[in-house]
Amino acid sequence: MGTDHGHGHGHGHAVSADADRRYLIGALALILGYMAAEVTVGLVANSMALIADAAHMLTDASAIILALIAMRIAARPATGRYTFGYKRVEILSAQINGATLLLLAAYFVYEGVQRVIDPPDVKGPLVLVTALAGVAVNALAAWLLSKANRRSLNVEGAFQHVLNDMYAFIATALAGLVVWLTGWAQADAVAALVVAALMAVAGWGLLRDSGRVLLQAAPSDLDPDEIGAVLAAEPEVLEIHDLHVWTVTSGYPTLSAHVIVRDDCGTCHDVRGRLASLLHERFGIEHTTLQVDHGGEPHCFDPHGPRHLGGTPRG
Known part of the structure; x- marks a missing residue:
């Protein structure tokens, strides 16, 4: 017979898993530290936008923890019935991150609309200062994650969480400035709606890309x-x-x-x-x-x- 079966393997030139883990842990420490402070300030300032950002930071932290767990599981060698090993655990992690972003987007759309209709008293200066600090923290965390291997949808999911949080803080800072200068309290709710839209876009992108992998599309x-x-x-x-x-x-x-x-x-x-x-x-x-x-x-x-x-x- 002239039948010949062959295969080739390659390992690529991705950043090492150890380096990826260090970048993720560094970003996680930044996010957890700032999130605790933001929850307190959000309650004092009565800012829905700040509380939305804090909740998003909680999902950032969860996304990074999930990514770290998935990386460890995916590194296990192929054995028994799992002939490809556990590599697709990273894709499941990306699916969870994408679904979480969509659920949060739906929640903040609901809350944002309620606050547009019936706006509370928002302390603009406190919102502005806190949000600007959040921009800096998330920018640093996003920079750390960008140095990891973003070809992995698992890492990309965590990166998208943090990057969207940085955009959310920018929107919140602008809302705080508007409330401070004009007294238009609905600006805080509008910022929350902008945050929700960014979450929805990122979440859908993660679900689409990870879904292609799970469906074995090219x-x-x-x-x-x-x-x-x-x-x-x-x-x-x-x-x-x-x-x-x-x-x-x-x-x-x-x-x-x-x-x-x-x-x-x-x-x-x-x-x-x-x-x-x-x-x-x-x-x-x-x-x-x-x-x-x-x-x-x-x-x-x-x-x-x-x-x-x-x-x-x-x-």
């Missing part, structure tokens, strides 16, 4: 039809089918395919090696599993997905 930067056409255009290749491109976890694209080659092309092992190198160099896919058969040999009679002949995909 990565957004890889087109399976283009890949199939490029492989089929190689001189030795007669047909490509059963082509699957998916992501085990963020930054870990994976490909499998059934390759039919000419009878006179030489050994299947050599062809597989050349195709694997092509996939790595052209598309950055390092983990590949290719089944290679000669054209005259029996192979699957019910191929899945498009068949790529001579570089042209056909349904």
